[in-house]
Amino acid sequence: MSLDVLExxxxxxGYRVTTQRRAVFDAVSxxxxxxxxxxxxxxxxxxxxxNLSTVYRNLEVLEEIGLVRHAHLGHGxxxxxxxxxxxxxxxxxxxxxxVLEVSVDTANPxxxxxxxxxxxxxxxxxxxxxGLCSKCQS
Amino acid sequence: MSLDVLExxxxxxGYRVTTQRRAVFDAVSxxxxxxxxxxxxxxxxxxxxxNLSTVYRNLEVLEEIGLVRHAHLGHGxxxxxxxxxxxxxxxxxxxxxxVLEVSVDTANPxxxxxxxxxxxxxxxxxxxxxGLCSKCQS
DNA sequence: GTCTATGCAAAGTTTTTGCACCTGG
DNA sequence: CCAGGTGCAAAAACTTTGCATAGAC
Numbered sequence: 001m002s003l004d005v006l007e008x009x010x011x012x013x014g015y016r017v018t019t020q021r022r023a024v025f026d027a028v029s030x031x032x033x034x035x036x037x038x039x040x041x042x043x044x045x046x047x048x049x050x051n052l053s054t055v056y057r058n059l060e061v062l063e064e065i066g067l068v069r070h071a072h073l074g075h076g077x078x079x080x081x082x083x084x085x086x087x088x089x090x091x092x093x094x095x096x097x098x099v100l101e102v103s104v105d106t107a108n109p110x111x112x113x114x115x116x117x118x119x120x121x122x123x124x125x126x127x128x129x130x131g132l133c134s135k136c137q138s
Numbered sequence: 139m140s141l142d143v144l145e146x147x148x149x150x151x152g153y154r155v156t157t158q159r160r161a162v163f164d165a166v167s168x169x170x171x172x173x174x175x176x177x178x179x180x181x182x183x184x185x186x187x188x189n190l191s192t193v194y195r196n197l198e199v200l201e202e203i204g205l206v207r208h209a210h211l212g213h214g215x216x217x218x219x220x221x222x223x224x225x226x227x228x229x230x231x232x233x234x235x236x237v238l239e240v241s242v243d244t245a246n247p248x249x250x251x252x253x254x255x256x257x258x259x260x261x262x263x264x265x266x267x268x269g270l271c272s273k274c275q276s
Numbered sequence: 277g278t279c280t281a282t283g284c285a286a287a288g289t290t291t292t293t294g295c296a297c298c299t300g301g
Numbered sequence: 302c303c304a305g306g307t308g309c310a311a312a313a314a315c316t317t318t319g320c321a322t323a324g325a326c
C-alpha cells in the first residue's frame with residue numbers, strides 16, 4: 001500500500017494529511033506490526049518531536065479509515081498492522097510466550113461453521129489463540 | 139465446586155484459608171464471570187472492607203492453584219471464572235459489542251488440526267473470537 | 277508466637293484529555 | 302485565514318508495591 005492511498009483515504013474522510021500521519025503510517029508499514037510505543041520509537045527516527053498522544057490519535061484515525069487494524073496477541077497492549085498485511089493466526093504459548101504464526105486457512109472449518117449456524121462473520125486473527133506449545137507440554 | 143475444595147486446595151499449596159479468599163471465590167462462583175472490579179463489588183456485599191488489591195492478589199492465588207481461570211473477551215480487563223465453569227467460545231461483535239456464547243466443540247476441527255500439525259495444545263476459550271454478528275453485517 | 281495475608285496509601289503504567297499554538301488547505 | 306491537528310502537561314484509569322498490623326495455624 002503506497003502513500004498515495006494514505007493521502008487519498010485521509011482526504012476522502014475529511015482528514016488532513018500531516019507529516020505525523022505519514023510517519024505513523026510508515027512506521028506501521030516498516031515494522032509489520034507494533035505497539036503504540038514501538039510505533040512511536042520507529043516514527044521518531046524520522047520526526048523526533050512526535051508525541052505518544054499523536055500516535056494514539058493517529059492510529060485511531062488510520063484504523064477508522066480502514067488502512068490499519070489491530071490485534072491482541074497477549075495480555076498487554078494491542079499491536080497494529082496494515083489492513084492488507086499478510087494475515088495469520090497467532091498461537092501464543094502461555095508458558096514460554098513464544099508466538100507461532102500459522103495460516104488463517106487452518107481456521108476455515110470454524111469460520112464457516114460460525115457463519116452457517118450463527119450468521120457470525122469471524123475476524124479470526126483479531127485475537128491470538130492461547131495454549132501450550134509442543135515443548136512446554138511435558 | 140464447593141468451599142471444601144477451596145480450603146483443601148489452598149492448604150495443599152501452603153496458602154492460608156482466609157475470609158477474603160472465600161469471599162473472592164464465592165463472588166467468582168456467583169457471578170459466573172467478572173472483572174476485578176465486578177468481583178470486588180460482589181464480594182463487598184459480604185465483607186465491606188475488602189480491598190481491591192486483595193482481589194488482585196487472591197485471583198492470582200486462586201488461578202495459580204487451578205480453581206479459577208481468566209479469559210479476554212474484549213479490549214479491557216480480563217474476566218475471571220471458575221476453572222470448572224461451563225466452557226464456551228465467546229463471539230464478540232466489534233460493532234454492537236454483543237457477546238454470543240457457543241459450544242467449544244464448534245472449534246474441534248481447528249483444535250485437532252493445530253494439535254496434529256503443530257503439536258500445539260489449544261486453550262480455545264482463553265481469547266474471545268471477534269467479528270460481526272448477523273445484525274451488524276448489513 | 278510465627279509468619280502469611282490484609283488494608284491502606286503511594287507509586288508505577290498505560291491511555292486519555294484540555295488547551296494554547298501550529299499548520300494544511 | 303480558519304478549522305483541524307499537534308505537543309505538552311495534567312488527569313484519569315488501571316495495576317502493583319511497601320509497610321505496619323491483623324489474623325491463620
